[in-house]
Amino acid sequence: MKIKNVFIAGALLVSVLTFAQKDELKALKKIYNKSVPTASELADYKANLSKLESVAVEEADKVSLNYYKSVYPLLEVASIGAEPTAVQLQKIFSIKAISDLANGFNSTLEYEKKSGKKVFTDDIKTKVALIKPRLVNAAVDYGKQDKFNESSAILYSAYLMDKTDQENLYFAASYAVNGKNYTKALEYYYELKNLNYSGEKTLYYAVNKANGTEDYFGEDKNTRDNYVKVLSTHEKPRDEKVISRKGEIYKNIALILVEQGKIGEAKQAILDARKANPDDTSLLITEADFYLKEKDFASYTRIVNEALAKDPNNVQLVFNLGVISADSGKYDEAEKYYKRAMEIDPKYFDAYLNLSELKLRADKDFVDQMKKLGTSDADNKKFDVLRAKQIANYKDTLPYLEKGVELRPDNDAVKRTLLGVYQALEMTDKYKALKAKL
Structure with missing residues (x-):
């Protein structure tokens, strides 16, 4: 009971x-x-x-x-x-x-x-x-x-x-890197790696006839084409390819591992990535960048040559090699790659922009040296020599900036840089004409 x-x-x-x-x-x-x-x-x-x-x-x-x-x-x-x-x-x-x-x-x-x-x-x-x-x-x-x-x-x-x-998830990882939360960033990058995420896609644009602005249609090609071909409200369609982000992801995994003192794991991560994605040239860039940072110049040269042999006319690849070289202080090599990118694609805006920036880096050195000079005859002569080199550098940079403005007339940053060069070269008429467009 x-x-x-x-x-x-x-x-x-x-x-x-x-x-x-x-x-x-x-x-x-x-x-x-x-x-x-x-x-x-x-x-x-x-x-x-x-x-x-x-x-x-x-x-x-x-x-x-x-x-x-x-x-x-x-x-x-x-x-x-x-x-x-x-x-x-x-x-x-x-x-x-x-x-x-x-x-x-x-x-x-x-x-x-x-x-x-x-x-x-x-x-x-x-x-x-x-x-x-x-x-x-x-x-x-x-x-x-x-x-x-x-x-x-x-x-x-x-x-x-x-x-x-x-x-x-990709941008969560990127922000974590910016916030120096490398543990989270590595966790997110590994998840992206396991998902085989590349981010490769094509984005579609067209100019609105009513207001002259370029409208963004995301990845929707059909809608963009409908506005251009059927409704006729838009013109000048433009496609923009977003390259694979795998190289960047694996590169950041390697860099974080290096930051954590895990050099062997970093190198292995890149090698594993290349084995899994043998046709992804962005991973060649990542490996080249890794060797450059490790000051393994022999391996760096080998990988660069391998990349160029595989795809010599890949403008993005050549441009990226320019970026890596510039970041590592190899300015002559960077200039060579940027100019090669322009040869492959004369409308490749980023190459003109980066080469201009690269050349104008020398301007700070000229200014710093001139500031240190006194008023003696010897110093005045040195000043004249430095000033002549500065002017020559401005003239050498000028065509790349002008081409940049021609390609992207809506880019105010490039226009302001060009204004500065016009002013330094006392090109008053061109300065006033460009100033009126800002």
């Missing part, structure tokens, strides 16, 4: 808990579905979360609890009614709240996929579509404030909400 009574008492307790859970879940669901919940309803919501936390025993109830808890910030935003301000959003969506929301979405989707019962799945997909652009904007805003680790955390949460959008 005692055993039977205990069994009945236990069954009664389970029954009471079950009813309690159902009541709390109903209350949470009712407030969750409100378009504009009141402050009182938000308080009830939190109270029911607290009650459910103490009685939820079944996996389904625990999943629901976790989901309802994670989406509380969304209810806070909804309670504002009107469009919330940036300050309000930043206060509600702390980095932790965003992370909890992403984890709540993920765990719920995984459970519902496993159980075959879709309760929140469709709603989550709708919410992700609305929230993700806001998260990306918030990450960019934090980045502008040099709060790189915050940007990284938000973008990683955005990636967790939609793992098909791997670009958010």
